[in-house]
Amino acid sequence: MFSFFKNQFVPSEQVFLHVSDLAIQRGYGIFEFFKVRKGKPLFIDDYLDRFYGSAEIMRLQVPHKPDALKEIVKELLQRNNATECGIKFILTGGYSSDAYTISNSNFIVSPYPLQLSDSISSGIKIITHEHVRELPQVKSINYITGIYTLKRMEEQAAADVLYHQNGMVSEFPRCNFFIVMKDGTVKTPGKNVLRGITRKNILKIASQQFKVEEGDVTLEEVYGAKEAFLTSTTKRIIPITQVEDTVIGDGQAGFVSKNLYNELVKLEDKYLSEA
Amino acid sequence: MFSFFKNQFVPSEQVFLHVSDLAIQRGYGIFEFFKVRKGKPLFIDDYLDRFYGSAEIMRLQVPHKPDALKEIVKELLQRNNATECGIKFILTGGYSSDAYTISNSNFIVSPYPLQLSDSISSGIKIITHEHVRELPQVKSINYITGIYTLKRMEEQAAADVLYHQNGMVSEFPRCNFFIVMKDGTVKTPGKNVLRGITRKNILKIASQQFKVEEGDVTLEEVYGAKEAFLTSTTKRIIPITQVEDTVIGDGQAGFVSKNLYNELVKLEDKYLSEA
Numbered sequence: 001m002f003s004f005f006k007n008q009f010v011p012s013e014q015v016f017l018h019v020s021d022l023a024i025q026r027g028y029g030i031f032e033f034f035k036v037r038k039g040k041p042l043f044i045d046d047y048l049d050r051f052y053g054s055a056e057i058m059r060l061q062v063p064h065k066p067d068a069l070k071e072i073v074k075e076l077l078q079r080n081n082a083t084e085c086g087i088k089f090i091l092t093g094g095y096s097s098d099a100y101t102i103s104n105s106n107f108i109v110s111p112y113p114l115q116l117s118d119s120i121s122s123g124i125k126i127i128t129h130e131h132v133r134e135l136p137q138v139k140s141i142n143y144i145t146g147i148y149t150l151k152r153m154e155e156q157a158a159a160d161v162l163y164h165q166n167g168m169v170s171e172f173p174r175c176n177f178f179i180v181m182k183d184g185t186v187k188t189p190g191k192n193v194l195r196g197i198t199r200k201n202i203l204k205i206a207s208q209q210f211k212v213e214e215g216d217v218t219l220e221e222v223y224g225a226k227e228a229f230l231t232s233t234t235k236r237i238i239p240i241t242q243v244e245d246t247v248i249g250d251g252q253a254g255f256v257s258k259n260l261y262n263e264l265v266k267l268e269d270k271y272l273s274e275a
Numbered sequence: 276m277f278s279f280f281k282n283q284f285v286p287s288e289q290v291f292l293h294v295s296d297l298a299i300q301r302g303y304g305i306f307e308f309f310k311v312r313k314g315k316p317l318f319i320d321d322y323l324d325r326f327y328g329s330a331e332i333m334r335l336q337v338p339h340k341p342d343a344l345k346e347i348v349k350e351l352l353q354r355n356n357a358t359e360c361g362i363k364f365i366l367t368g369g370y371s372s373d374a375y376t377i378s379n380s381n382f383i384v385s386p387y388p389l390q391l392s393d394s395i396s397s398g399i400k401i402i403t404h405e406h407v408r409e410l411p412q413v414k415s416i417n418y419i420t421g422i423y424t425l426k427r428m429e430e431q432a433a434a435d436v437l438y439h440q441n442g443m444v445s446e447f448p449r450c451n452f453f454i455v456m457k458d459g460t461v462k463t464p465g466k467n468v469l470r471g472i473t474r475k476n477i478l479k480i481a482s483q484q485f486k487v488e489e490g491d492v493t494l495e496e497v498y499g500a501k502e503a504f505l506t507s508t509t510k511r512i513i514p515i516t517q518v519e520d521t522v523i524g525d526g527q528a529g530f531v532s533k534n535l536y537n538e539l540v541k542l543e544d545k546y547l548s549e550a
Binding site for chain 1: 280383
């Protein structure tokens, strides 16, 4: 596979960063990840908006304008002869002479294999962990707590870990979180979360059929919810049927989760037919 | 200069990590930094202990035993003909096939120029920021908040930023923190801090002359302190004479700070004469 690095298309095996890069020295960098279906990057403008937003907060310079980035992605897909894949942007703090000061960013675009399932899964167990991501509005490369908690996830046969602090839940390391309350309201945490593009699409779709709220979600509300699910670019929607030792709702993928999954796939198909 | 990488001594300009390394993908890695004076690494056993401790918590394998590491450092100093420098270890999550799972660590040892001042500075201004480092007992490479706050430091002409949460202060991004209370007690935060080696040495030295406490330090206690100072491997002790807009004590480097600085230099000299 080819990647884009230093303004060239090069074999991905040849993309190396010098040890002085702030990503290696200080974990300082951002990224984006979006999916390509039928050769077209889905909701690309939303992902680009967030990428430039993350870069601005972290004081990193994206070395290309949005239109140029779209052209780079297009050519990368052609060179790789890829129509179904994930595309990752990485933007780092660059080669720093004192291992602390931001320098000229290194920018890498790489394709990744992507397996999208065509149907909603039957539901997963998750655990919880007290944590709020640093600069949660930024898609930074910092996943220390996410990877650290993998061990407890394995031990407890859980598929993911939901962050919470002061009784309020926020997000997963790589996914957003929704509940369906007893009265049918679809609710997602409004603070301390990454603004997921799938989250945004779900909020849009859900508001056409259900009452929707963005706001504080307590752990108590989670345990008392009728349905719960996570959203992400690669996973779309996955029902959550158990949180720690508590079964959520009737322990099955719920009506609202299934409905929104189907509507999300339709929204993707609509985007592709119009793009 | 030479570095040690992949079991070889190579020019530092040639130390590159593939983009699939978890340090670049997920900011997942640890490091150590100690100083060398007169060709001898100071307090090396303490730094090695902490390094293996960080690695264990992060589930990373150090590819060498402590004695082998000491030999590597010794040979690196010889090859670089270096007698006064800093040495950094970096241990990363390794080349990960799925960009999330820990793999075989990459391990790098590099020398860095080091300028040690021979006398205590006259004092600095610091600002404060609400934050607790993730896994604070681990010397991880994650400095997102530290680098993010550089901008406000510059704007406010501050030399460093002190983290606090729920009214309790903890540490700086790269230094520990001490105050001297009105009654002469030397106090340092006991929770949510990296166990600095200089911090440990200062606690030892201070306890021979003063009342010493490791425990909760409130912001209020900081503002009301007689003296305040930071400690680090490279900075030894730097007096803090202003926190945000508040002058600490009489705004000058204090008696205890100066005393401990001199005792610390003596302790280093004693270590070198015995090593």
